[in-house]
Amino acid sequence: MDGDFFSFERLVAYFPKILSKFPxxxxxxxxxxxxxxxxxxxxxxxxxxxxxxxHQLAVVYISFVRGTPILIHLFLVYYGLPLLFNxxxxxxxxxxWNKLIFVFLAYGLNEAGFLAEHIRAAxxxxxxxxxxxxxxxxxxxxxxxRRIVMPQAFRVLLPGLSAMVVGxxxxxxxxxxxxxxxxxxxxxxxxxxxxxxxxxxADAALIFISASFILERLSAVLIKKSSYGRxxxxxxx
Amino acid sequence: MNIQPVLIWEAFKSAxxxxxxxxxxxxxxxxxxxxxxxxxxxxxxxxxxVLSPLADGFVIAFKAIPINLILVVSSLLFVTHFNGIASLxxxxxxxxxxxxxxxxxxxxxxxxxxxxSEYIRGSLLSVDRxxxxxxxxxxxxxxxxxRRIVLPQMMLVFVPSLTGIVxxxxxxxxLVILIGVVDVMNGALKYANLxxxxxxxxxxxxxxxxxxxxxxxxxxKALEKRIGRYRGALHD
Numbered sequence: 001m002d003g004d005f006f007s008f009e010r011l012v013a014y015f016p017k018i019l020s021k022f023p024x025x026x027x028x029x030x031x032x033x034x035x036x037x038x039x040x041x042x043x044x045x046x047x048x049x050x051x052x053x054x055h056q057l058a059v060v061y062i063s064f065v066r067g068t069p070i071l072i073h074l075f076l077v078y079y080g081l082p083l084l085f086n087x088x089x090x091x092x093x094x095x096x097w098n099k100l101i102f103v104f105l106a107y108g109l110n111e112a113g114f115l116a117e118h119i120r121a122a123x124x125x126x127x128x129x130x131x132x133x134x135x136x137x138x139x140x141x142x143x144x145x146r147r148i149v150m151p152q153a154f155r156v157l158l159p160g161l162s163a164m165v166v167g168x169x170x171x172x173x174x175x176x177x178x179x180x181x182x183x184x185x186x187x188x189x190x191x192x193x194x195x196x197x198x199x200x201x202a203d204a205a206l207i208f209i210s211a212s213f214i215l216e217r218l219s220a221v222l223i224k225k226s227s228y229g230r231x232x233x234x235x236x237x
Numbered sequence: 238m239n240i241q242p243v244l245i246w247e248a249f250k251s252a253x254x255x256x257x258x259x260x261x262x263x264x265x266x267x268x269x270x271x272x273x274x275x276x277x278x279x280x281x282x283x284x285x286x287v288l289s290p291l292a293d294g295f296v297i298a299f300k301a302i303p304i305n306l307i308l309v310v311s312s313l314l315f316v317t318h319f320n321g322i323a324s325l326x327x328x329x330x331x332x333x334x335x336x337x338x339x340x341x342x343x344x345x346x347x348x349x350x351x352x353x354s355e356y357i358r359g360s361l362l363s364v365d366r367x368x369x370x371x372x373x374x375x376x377x378x379x380x381x382x383x384r385r386i387v388l389p390q391m392m393l394v395f396v397p398s399l400t401g402i403v404x405x406x407x408x409x410x411x412l413v414i415l416i417g418v419v420d421v422m423n424g425a426l427k428y429a430n431l432x433x434x435x436x437x438x439x440x441x442x443x444x445x446x447x448x449x450x451x452x453x454x455x456x457x458k459a460l461e462k463r464i465g466r467y468r469g470a471l472h473d
Contacts, residue, residue: 064447067447067449067451068447069408069409071422072422072439076440076443080440083240087239170300172303173305173306184306201306201309201310201313204303205302205306208301212300213297
């Protein structure tokens, strides 16, 4: 049995099948990062403006998300959202919706809590005079934010954001717990007949390692590009 | 179907009784992570030949592999190979004698070492090269310089990030549910199958983890204050 425990034939045979599910991980990273950027910006602005009630809610939300495991967020969204929809609109979404939607929401809500602090620091790093200059030439508050503050804040946000995206990739390996067939889910499928799953895990590990290596390189290039020859900003906030 | 507060309370009580298990795994992983993390960071910072590329590879790999994958593979290898290795070493223990908790600690140690070493390395690099030279110039050896000059300064940078790592590792221990260890997460889910009260159970588990995180954060803040007490006096 020992000689057959790990075989390179199976490693090679499983590889394309498992790789074919890799886009799902990227998809989860991309959609949830977009969600998190939107929600994180809202949370950051609420905290900067210190809008009464909402400010306290945002603080509690961020503390909750940072203090509890992503595993719990996944299941809270998965079991909680249908309950919420049932109570509000009176119809059942548990069976109708694609499972990926729950995954996107869970990761998005989770990442937003972490990103909100980065975004807050990035927005605060833009000097107040920039906003005043925008108002002075007759831009509205939203225009000033979009055209003047946001581009400058984004440059500061980029190192933190890209570190988060790289760190997010391995975290997507939990999506299979909700029944989404991602790489981890595919391992179970391909190894079902042979009962040898170790090679599948090795394949997935290889894919994760190379993907995050590539992502890290790409973000380093992006950060360098976005600094336009200025002294690059430090990742710490 | 509505949320039943009674079931949240039941799950909460059950989860609270398993806090020691979660804390045991977390503290074991933190200690192992710190111990080997220091070595990995030292090897990478001072570029020791042969070892430093190995350490680089280790850190890159275990930062990228999902923790649940490491757990499942460890458990798989443990189940298939433990008896063989034990008999090879002439040990009388068999797989039944070893708690699954140790498999969890073993598996979680790898990502812990990788993450820990990154932060230690960062804080080590934050100390200026001139500090070492100043130490040497007054006749201190490398170890004396490190212990008396470099270490106190790097701790100021490291301790704030340590709080974050400990919380992250504590949250990661919730994954040991995948290999069947009964911790806070699994404890909260104990009655969920019975009453179909999954949402309530996860909510209760979340509250326990949140409480633990807040405690760790509080302790971290206290430690930060203590370590920074000389620095504070400098500005007065």
